Amino acid sequence: MDASIREEILAILDRANDMTLATIRQDGYPQATTVSYAHDGLDIYFGCAADSQKARNIGRNRKVSLTINLPYVHWGEIRGISAGGLADRLTDTQEIARAGQLLLRKFPQGIAEYVSGAIEGVAFFKVVSNVISVLDYRKGFGHRDLVGTEPGAQSQAR
Template structure:
């Protein structure tokens, strides 16, 4: 199952992340991510709602999937995780170097785009606690739960 999770993480580059707003309602947002094994990183604006939400509560729910014309070929995963603000400059620089590599098919203009400096963004390391692996090829709404 770990191999399937890694294939899904490695094969995608955007995710939907839900954080908790101050009023208790979840806020779901699409963000790009990079991963190294089961650890994911994403960045957002310093004063973004996501960054403010995560400063209060580090719990997140995440989905990673893709659109398909055949309902019975839906695959993807969701996870319960904790998102920790990255404060180590070396880790931040490493992740910022990884980001453009996730987009090898980007246009030349995008490829030349300057990545922000670590102090210009809020960078989060996502540590999964539970995965739910969705695989309709095994039956309608089939899921496997995996605890980390």
């Protein structure tokens, strides 16, 4: 992945707070929900109710898509990412603690009880993207760079 595109992805991940996460329902239809997230590099972490629809969907099918957008006033300022990848529920206590610390660092107000385990029924997930589309209308209407996240993947500008 080109270093400048990676830096743009990380800048968007740093500046935004919420993502729209699409999972696959049992009946095959997509379900999109908004969740707050934190990240470590390109890995994205979020928490939700363990018995929520999205948690059950991921339990059946790990494939997810997501979008993250920065606020804008004019279309020429649109920046964001959309990605497809796999989500996994974290079960390792060290990974759960890492996700909790990342979320607490990003959202220090009001979530300490969730990430500390004081509230039962919270599940943490990690999303690893296989492909990311970077939208940047500053480079022209509809401009996007499509990148694979595997080592050696090629980028495509559109």
